[in-house]
Amino acid sequence: MSIKPLIILPDPLLRQVSKPVERVDSHLLKFAGDMLDTMYDAPGIGLAAIQVGEPLRLVVIDIAKEGEPQAPQIFFNPEIVATGEGTNVHEEGCLSIPDYYAEVQRPDTVTVRYVDKDGKQQEMVADGLMATCLQHEIDHLNGVLFIDHISKLKRDMVMRKFKKLARTA
Ligand code: NI
Numbered sequence: 001m002s003i004k005p006l007i008i009l010p011d012p013l014l015r016q017v018s019k020p021v022e023r024v025d026s027h028l029l030k031f032a033g034d035m036l037d038t039m040y041d042a043p044g045i046g047l048a049a050i051q052v053g054e055p056l057r058l059v060v061i062d063i064a065k066e067g068e069p070q071a072p073q074i075f076f077n078p079e080i081v082a083t084g085e086g087t088n089v090h091e092e093g094c095l096s097i098p099d100y101y102a103e104v105q106r107p108d109t110v111t112v113r114y115v116d117k118d119g120k121q122q123e124m125v126a127d128g129l130m131a132t133c134l135q136h137e138i139d140h141l142n143g144v145l146f147i148d149h150i151s152k153l154k155r156d157m158v159m160r161k162f163k164k165l166a167r168t169a
Helices: 026-041 128-141 152-168
Strands: 046-048 058-061 073-083 087-094 097-107 109-115 121-127
Touching (some): 026 058, 026 073, 046 128, 097 128, 097 152, 109 128, 121 128
Antiparallel strands (some): 046 058, 073 109, 087 097, 109 121
């Protein structure tokens, strides 16, 4: 079990576009395990590799509710190949933007193509919280944060707060 330090706003790393994973090997699987440990410790329900400083297209998610058995999922090179026509509003937060939450509107269903832990290509259709979570995490791989989906006024407020926190840390 290894918990990695989280990258926090306004670290410019969060704006970096992550590179595709070329091959799923034991080293990468161990790293994904460390990401899950870090996510559970935080605690959170999703984490992208860039949030622990690795610009790789790798996401881990576990949306199991408290009291339910853990249901970790690992996505290498996840890509949204289709979105539903409806939208959903969920309150989102981010381990890289601690203690800030805002409602974000996104497509209510997504089809995601990804490579699984065995190196096999898979496709998943997700709705509800899973759809939101996948979109939030895949955004991270492209340097996009959930605050980019809220009003500029609110985003500027959050940025000011975290810049000030970084200065006084
Ligand atoms: Ni996030």
